[in-house]
Amino acid sequence: MSGLLTAAAQAQTDQASAEQKATQKATEKAKAEAELPQVTVQDSAASVTAPYAGGQVNSGGRIGFLGDKDFMETPFSTMSYTEKFVQDRQAQTITDVIAATDPTVFSNGVSGAWSENYSIRGFSSNTYDMTMGGLYGMAPYYRTTPEMFERIEVLKGPSALLNGMPPGGSVGGSVNLVPKRATNEPITRLTTSYMSDAQFGGHVDLGRRFGERKQFGIRFNGLYRNGDGAVNDQKKKSQLASLGLDWRGDRARVSADFYTSDDRVNGVTRGINLATGVAIPTPPKADTLLNPDWSHVRNKDKAAMVRGEFDLNDQTMAYVALGTSKTDYEYNGAMSAQVLNAAGDFKTSMGQLAFTQKKQSAEVGLKGKLQTGAIKHQWVVNATHYSHKQDDYGRRSVPGADWTTNIYNPVWGTEAPFVAPHISHTEVRLASYGLADTLSFAEDRVQLTLGVRRQQVVSDTYNVTTGARTSRYDQGATSPAAALLVKATEHVSLYANYIEGLSQGATAPMTAANAGEVFAPYKSKQKEVGVKFDLGEFAHTISAFEITRPSSYTDPVTNIFAFGGEQRNRGVEWGFFGSPMRGVRLMGGIAYTTPKLTQTAGGVNQGKVATGVPKLQGKLGAEWDVPALQGLTLTANATAVSKQYISADNSLWAAGRTTYDLGGRYATKISGNPVTFRATVLNVTNKAYWGMPLLSSLALGAPRTFALSATMDF
Numbered sequence: 001m002s003g004l005l006t007a008a009a010q011a012q013t014d015q016a017s018a019e020q021k022a023t024q025k026a027t028e029k030a031k032a033e034a035e036l037p038q039v040t041v042q043d044s045a046a047s048v049t050a051p052y053a054g055g056q057v058n059s060g061g062r063i064g065f066l067g068d069k070d071f072m073e074t075p076f077s078t079m080s081y082t083e084k085f086v087q088d089r090q091a092q093t094i095t096d097v098i099a100a101t102d103p104t105v106f107s108n109g110v111s112g113a114w115s116e117n118y119s120i121r122g123f124s125s126n127t128y129d130m131t132m133g134g135l136y137g138m139a140p141y142y143r144t145t146p147e148m149f150e151r152i153e154v155l156k157g158p159s160a161l162l163n164g165m166p167p168g169g170s171v172g173g174s175v176n177l178v179p180k181r182a183t184n185e186p187i188t189r190l191t192t193s194y195m196s197d198a199q200f201g202g203h204v205d206l207g208r209r210f211g212e213r214k215q216f217g218i219r220f221n222g223l224y225r226n227g228d229g230a231v232n233d234q235k236k237k238s239q240l241a242s243l244g245l246d247w248r249g250d251r252a253r254v255s256a257d258f259y260t261s262d263d264r265v266n267g268v269t270r271g272i273n274l275a276t277g278v279a280i281p282t283p284p285k286a287d288t289l290l291n292p293d294w295s296h297v298r299n300k301d302k303a304a305m306v307r308g309e310f311d312l313n314d315q316t317m318a319y320v321a322l323g324t325s326k327t328d329y330e331y332n333g334a335m336s337a338q339v340l341n342a343a344g345d346f347k348t349s350m351g352q353l354a355f356t357q358k359k360q361s362a363e364v365g366l367k368g369k370l371q372t373g374a375i376k377h378q379w380v381v382n383a384t385h386y387s388h389k390q391d392d393y394g395r396r397s398v399p400g401a402d403w404t405t406n407i408y409n410p411v412w413g414t415e416a417p418f419v420a421p422h423i424s425h426t427e428v429r430l431a432s433y434g435l436a437d438t439l440s441f442a443e444d445r446v447q448l449t450l451g452v453r454r455q456q457v458v459s460d461t462y463n464v465t466t467g468a469r470t471s472r473y474d475q476g477a478t479s480p481a482a483a484l485l486v487k488a489t490e491h492v493s494l495y496a497n498y499i500e501g502l503s504q505g506a507t508a509p510m511t512a513a514n515a516g517e518v519f520a521p522y523k524s525k526q527k528e529v530g531v532k533f534d535l536g537e538f539a540h541t542i543s544a545f546e547i548t549r550p551s552s553y554t555d556p557v558t559n560i561f562a563f564g565g566e567q568r569n570r571g572v573e574w575g576f577f578g579s580p581m582r583g584v585r586l587m588g589g590i591a592y593t594t595p596k597l598t599q600t601a602g603g604v605n606q607g608k609v610a611t612g613v614p615k616l617q618g619k620l621g622a623e624w625d626v627p628a629l630q631g632l633t634l635t636a637n638a639t640a641v642s643k644q645y646i647s648a649d650n651s652l653w654a655a656g657r658t659t660y661d662l663g664g665r666y667a668t669k670i671s672g673n674p675v676t677f678r679a680t681v682l683n684v685t686n687k688a689y690w691g692m693p694l695l696s697s698l699a700l701g702a703p704r705t706f707a708l709s710a711t712m713d714f
Contacts, residue, residue, distance in 0.1 A: 049080065049151065053537035053578045054585035054623075056085040061153040062134060062176050064162025065365060065382045065434060066449070072534050075449060075483035075495035077104075077156040077543050077573070083180070086146050088635070088665060090193065090680055090707045092225070092238070094130070094144045094175065097152050100637065101621040103591035104156055104173075104573050106613060108691025109659070109701035112234045113269045114297045114331060115142040117694050121156055121547060122569040122595040122613045123172030124694070130175045133257065133305055134321060136167055136386045136430075137359035139177055140301040141327040143263045147203050148221045148242035151178035157526040157547065158501025161453045161481040164384040164432040169503030171524035171549055172569075179244045179257045182207040182217030193225065193709040199236060201225030219244040230705040233293035234267035251311040260302040268295045271696025272337040272346055272407070280652055281344050284408045286688040286703030292348065292403070294415035295333025302326055316368035323361045330354045332418050335396055337696070344408050350401035353394035354420045361386045376440040386430040391464075393420035425462040428504075430455065436481075449483040455502050457521055475520040477502055493532045500525050506552050508561035519563055524549040538578035538586075546570045553601035566599040567610055583625035590618045597648075605648045612692040614656065616642040631668050635680070637661035646697040654690040654698065659683050663707075674713045681706055 048060040048068045060070040061080030071078055081097050091097045095116045099107035106119045116127045132138040146152060153176040155162070163174060187207035194200055207219040223240040242259035270291050274280065284290075303325035310318050335351025365382025401416040436451030459473035483497035505519035530543030551565035575589035595610035609615070618640045626632040640658040647653075663680030686704035693699040 051082050051084070052539065055082060056088075056585060056587055057081055057577050058151060061151060061155075062178070063155065064134070064159055065363075065367075065380050066162060066378075066436060066438070067367060067380070071539070071541075072487070072493045072532055073447070073485065075447070075485040075497050076499075077528070077530060077541055077545075077575075078154065079575070079577075080151050080153045083150045086149070086152065087191075087711065088678065090195075090678055090709050091146050092195075094127075094146055094152060094177070097146060098154050098175065101577075101587040101589075101619045102154065103575065103589040103617040103619045104571075104593075105154070106617060106641065108612075108693055108699065109689070110269050110271075110691050110693050110699045111231050111702035111705075112229055112236060112265045112267065113271075113693055113699070114265070115694060116144070119613055120154070120170075120173030121545065121571060122593045122610070123170070123547065123549065123567075124612070125170040125172055125175070126166070126168030129166035129168040129170040130177060131163060132177045132303070133179055133307060133323075134163070134176060134363060135305060135323045135361040136164070137361045137388060138303045138305055138323045138325050140261050140263070140299060141329065141357070142297075142299050144177070145223060145225075145238050145240055145261065145263070146177075147205070147223050147240060148180060148244075148259060149177045150180040152176075153178065157497075157528060157545065158499055158524050160455065160479040160500050160502040160523075161434060161436065161451045162499075164386070164434070164453065165430055165455045165457070165502040165504070165521065167386060167388070167428065167430065167504075169501075171501040171503065171547065179242070179255075180205075180207070180219045180221065181244055181246050181255070182209045182219045184209060184214055187219075188714040189711060190714070191709055191711040193707070195227075195708075196230045196704075196706040197228045199225065199227035199229060201238075215248055217244075217246045217248075230287060230703050231267065231269070231289050231700075232287050233289050234265065234269070236266075237264045238262070253309045254307070256304070256306045258304050260300075262298070262300050264296065264298045266296045267291070267293045268297045268331070268333050269693070269699055270295075270334045270337070271693040271699035272339055273697045274339050274652070275341075278339050278341060280646070280654065280690065280698065281339060281342070281407060283688040283690055283700060284344075286683070286686055286700060288407070288410065288700060290346075290407055290410060290700060291334040291337065292350070292412045292415075294412060295331075297331045297333070298329070300328040315370060316366065318366050320364045321362065323359075325359045325361075327355075327357045327359075329356075330418070330420075331394075332416065339407065340404075344406050345404065346407055347402060347404045350398040350403070350416055351394070351396045352398060352416070352418055352420060353392070353396070355390055355392045357388050357390040359386070359388040374441070376444065378438040378440070379436070381435045382433075384430075384432045384434070387428060389425070389427045391425050392423040394423060395419065395421065422464045425464050427460045427462075429458045432456070445487045447485040447487075449481075449485075451482075452478060452480045454478050455521065457504055459504065471507070471516070471518075473505070473507065473518045475505055475518070477521040477523065479523065491534050491536075493534075494530075495532070496527075496529045498525070498527055501549075503549075505563070506561075509554070511559075512554050512561035513559040514561055517561065519552075522550040522563055535578075538576065538580040540574065540576045542572075542574050544570075544572050548598075551599075555601055557602065564599060565597070565601065567595060568598045569593055569595045569610075583627065585623040586621070588618070588620035590616075592616050605650075608648060608650045609645050611645045611648060614641040614644050616640075632666050633664060635661075635663045635665070644692050646692050652697075654692060657687060657689040657701070659687055659689075659701075660685060670712070676711045678709045678711075679707070 058080040130139040156173040189205040191203040226237040239262040246255040305323035307321040337348040339346040367380040432455040434453035456476040479500040481499040501524035508517040528545040533540040571593035642656040665678040682705040
């Protein structure tokens with residue numbers, strides 16, 4: 001026993017010595033770099049986006065056109081995840097990252113759906129509203145594998161002022177993906193992975209800098225992953241190749257990003273609905289596939305982006321960013337499914353859809369600093385442009401392909417041949433102009449941000465046979481915002497904000513009395529107050545918010561389509577991250593949200609809770625470095641959510657659930673090369689539960705899943 005104690009004590013001494021040497025080395029490196037000529041004059045994000053204690057999140061992130069800010073100097077609720085957190089989670093999608101420990105982000109837990117699905121602050125967010133390097137439309141459309149990103153940032157609440165209007169109209173929050181850049185030290189990293197039942201993969205990450213001052217950088221990421229998933233008869237395949245280039249001079253910085261990705265799921269999870277009078281059935285086994293085993297969905301994306309920054313002087317910087325991308329999508333499988341009786345018999349209606357979308361996105365602006373008397377100003381002005389052209393193909397029903405089976409023992413027929421006639425052609429253009437100023441008083445302890453953005457939306461629909469335009473939508477709106485930050489002490493910041501979101505207005509359907517009437521973009525409004533605590537190595541954010549979003553309906557008496565509805569989400573959140581004690585890292589929190597229908601057509605369901613969102617969520621992610629064995633870290637994750645209503649009248653709901661993940665990793669060296677082994681068991685108890693997916697009422701959450709990986713640096 002004494003020998004073991006002596007060994008453990010020696011291990012702790014060695015670890016402390018190693019940490020001391022690493023700190024000394026980092027200090028010497030920083031001092032040496034400080035003596036080099038300055039290569040990034042304006043808007044440097046080096047300190048703002050450095051990892052916070054524990055290395056799982058960054059100290060700050062991008063706040064739209066306001067630029068990079070430390071989280072304690074940001075009058076909004078934000079979270080910025082590091083590349084290390086993504087690796088340690090063995091994440092395969094963006095949802096795996098942002099929904100892991102954040103209680104304000106809800107995921108239904110479904111595996112192999114046709115799209116990622118998450119909500120922020122009780123409002124569903126569209127995956128195609130993610131920005132990549134600050135530009136809309138450049139990220140993969142429906143599902144994104146995270147290997148090419150060094151930061152994944154979440155800004156909670158509407159963001160029309162900060163980013164312009166999102167193409168899909170998301171209002172609960174926004175996600176920004178920051179591409180990887182070459183670091184000062186060379187990177188040659190290989191990761192091999194396995195996920196149950198038989199899914200294997202490999203990921204290579206290469207980075208180099210060149211030049212006398214390492215001005216030029218290259219970062220390449222390549223991924224291949226393929227095989228059977230944990231759900232029976234479901235296969236997943238992902239391919240990615242990305243290249244990030246950058247050059248940094250004394251007064252200018254230029255970067256370019258290119259990628260191509262191909263994501264495919266065979267045996268797609270789309271979900272089921274319930275016939276009138278049928279109660280929610282007991283879930284079948286967690287690994288059951290409830291949609292055709294021959295179904296498939298495929299997303300092929302590619303994009304190219306370039307960004308340039310130039311310091312006009314010590315106080316002013318000009319920047320421009322341009323991007324173009326293309327998405328090819330194909331789906332063949334269930335269009336809808338309905339449970340017919342208490343025995344679990346259900347009928348599936350088959351459909352086939354495809355589209356091609358070409359997108360362009362751009363941003364140009366100026367930002368700078370000045371002082372008027374005792375007031376400091378950080379101002380920014382920019383213009384954004386987004387456009388896409390989309391051709392839709394397919395059919396929403398396939399004659400003779402509908403199928404009836406049972407949820408507890410599904411048996412499927414043969415695959416329907418894919419037939420995709422041209423359905424529609426649409427073109428959308430979004431243009432905006434924004435201006436904001438952050439005024440600082442009392443030695444920067446009080447900061448007031450004021451801003452406004454003008455947004456214009458133009459949408460055209462064309463006849464696919466003649467090419468003639470059949471309808472036009474051309475509307476604009478102005479969105480103001482205000483935010484206040486007060487640094488009460490060095491460790492406490494108080495903040496409040498009012499900010500608006502914009503969504504493209506709808507067109508009255510052909511069945512309405514005012515068919516074809518086009519409505520102006522509608523505004524969502526957020527009011528929020530909060531407090532942030534930075535205890536040095538452990539941080540907390542507590543906030544209360546209210547978001548109101550208009551909604552449309554057709555009046556049952558007059559048959560007139562109008563924007564007279566409203567959903568109001570009110571909530572209280574507590575989140576934390578960091579290292580409260582040596583060798584321990586915690587992330588998580590609790591969120592309580594009431595998504596209420598405050599105005600509805602004829603008062604039907606008015607006052608009811610909106611569907612698909614739990615009122616209460618609690619999450620905890622924990623890591624512990626085992627003192628007795630240097631390099632060994634044990635991990636655990638718990639997610640608890642309350643029930644989610646699946647019917648507008650709140651008569652039906654999916655029960656709440658609590659799921660657990662357990663794992664560990666071991667960092668060591670083999671032949672002098674750093675190696676990290678990771679192992680995780682998701683949904684340890686193999687709990688079968690219902691979640692509410694996009695476009696359906698119920699879908700099975702993912703079963704127990706084993707994930708293994710090994711990463712070696714050369």
